[in-house]
Amino acid sequence: MEYPSKLVERAVDEISHLPGIGKKTALRLVLHLLKQPEESTSQLSTALNELRANIKYCRTCHMIADEDQCIHCNSSYRDPSVICVVEDSPDVLAITNTGEYNGLFHVLGGRISPMDGIGPDHVKIDSLVSRVKNRKEEIKEIVLALSATMEGDTTAYYISKVLKDTGVKITTIARGISVGSEIEYADEVTLGRSIVTRTEMGD
C-alpha cells in the first residue's frame, strides 16, 4: 500500500505490531486519530507510557499491580486458604470474572515447555513452593488452573510433585464438555475424558 505520509506509515507500522491488528485496521485507527483533537492522541500515548513505566507486579503472587501488593493479596474479603495457580495475568481476570472463585492467586508467568527450552526455573514455581511452606497452617488448597495442553499438564504434574511434601490438598479445574455445547460436536479426546471423569448427579 502507498501511504500519503511517512508519519502515517510509521504509526501504521507500530500499531500493526499489536496482536489481531493488520495494516488496514491500523491505517483506519491512524486516520481516526488525525480527525480527533490532538489531546486524544497525547492522552492515549501518555497512558501507554505510564502503564509501561510504572506498572508493578505483586511480590506475593506476581499479578499486575499498582503497588507492591496486588488488589487480591491486599483484600480482606478474599479467602487466604485457597491459592489458584494460573499461567498468566489474563487468566486471573477470566477467573475473577466468573464470580465463582474467592481465593488468592499465583501467577506463574508461563508454563514448563521443554520443547521451547522453558524449564521449571523459568516460571515462578519456587516462589509458590516457599509461599506454601511459609504459610502451611493457613493454606488448605492449591487449585491448578492451567491450560489443557501438554505443557499445561506437564506444569501441573511438576507442581503437584514439588508440593507433595507440604501435604496441602492439590486440585485441578474440571475438564469436560463446555456448557452449551452438543455432545455430537465435542472433540473425542474431551468427550472421552469427560466420560472417564464423570461426576455423580447433584454434585
Add this chain to the structure above:
Amino acid sequence: MEYPSKLVERAVDEISHLPGIGKKTALRLVLHLLKQPEESTSQLSTALNELRANIKYCRTCHMIADEDQCIHCNSSYRDPSVICVVEDSPDVLAITNTGEYNGLFHVLGGRISPMDGIGPDHVKIDSLVSRVKNRKEEIKEIVLALSATMEGDTTAYYISKVLKDTGVKITTIARGISVGSEIEYADEVTLGRSIVTRTEMGD
C-alpha cells in the same frame, strides 16, 4: 470488569476510545504490551505523538502530507488535467489502490449536511473553485467520487452548480451493482438506478 491496576484501567479506557475496539480487545492489547519490551510501547507512543504533532495537509488538495505539498500534487507522473473530488483522506487511498485513476485529488474534509449544520462553507469547496478557476486551461475534468447518500448527492449537486461557469466537464463515479454480486440480492434502489443508467455493451 474489575481491573488489576489503575494504570491498566486508564490504558484500556484510552485504547477503547478507538473505533472498533471494545474494552475486552483493549485489555488484550494492554496485557500484550506489558509482555513486550518497554521499547515497543515507547516506539508506539512516540510514533503516535509525532504523527499528530507533525502531520501536514497539502495546501492544494488538503490531503494528508509530510510537506506543504502532498505526494500526488508533487508527482510528475500524475495527470494534472483531472481532479477527483472526495470527502476524506481514506477515500484517496481507496481510489489510488484501485490503480484505475492517475489524476489529482481534492479532499473536501466532509460533505454538506444541512441536518447536522454542515453547510458549503464548512467543507473545502471554495478552494476547489479557485483551484479550478486558476488553472482553467489545464484542468479538463472534475470527477466527483462522493458517498452514495443524500448528503453526498447534495454535495455533488452543489459543486456541479458552482463549477458550471468554469465550463469544466464534471463527471461522477458510476453507481450500480457491485462487481461479484448477484442481481437477486441487490437492493432495489441500486438495481433500479443501474437499469436507468445502463451503459452500452463494450463500454
